Amino acid sequence: MLKKVSQNIQKKKIRCPNCKNEIEFSGTIGDIMVINCKACNKKWKVEVKNSLTEIFSWDSSLDLGENLTIIKRRFKALPLQTKVSIYLMFFIINLFIVVLSIYFKVRF
C-alpha cells in the first residue's frame, strides 16, 4: 500500500512562465499544486500529470520540429524501465494494427 502511494508521487521540474527560473516540486498525480517562484515571486497552478502523458504532451505555441525535439529529450531522460514499457506499448499497438489490417483484407 505504502509502495503504491510512493510510486504516484512525481518529482517534477518546471520553468517559471515569468522568469524561466527552474523550480523543483513533488506531488501526487492528479493534484493541483500552487507553485511559487522564489526568483520573481510569481504564483501559478500546475496539475501533476502522469509522466507518460507529460512526455507526449504537445505545446501548441511551438512548431512540429520543436515539439518532437522536446519529446525526444524527455524520452532520453527517462529511466530504462519506463523506456521499455513505452517500447512494449508501441509494439502492442503496432501488432494490433497489423492484426486489424489482415482481418479487414480477408473480409473485404
Ligand SMILES: [Zn+2]
Ligand atoms: Zn519566476
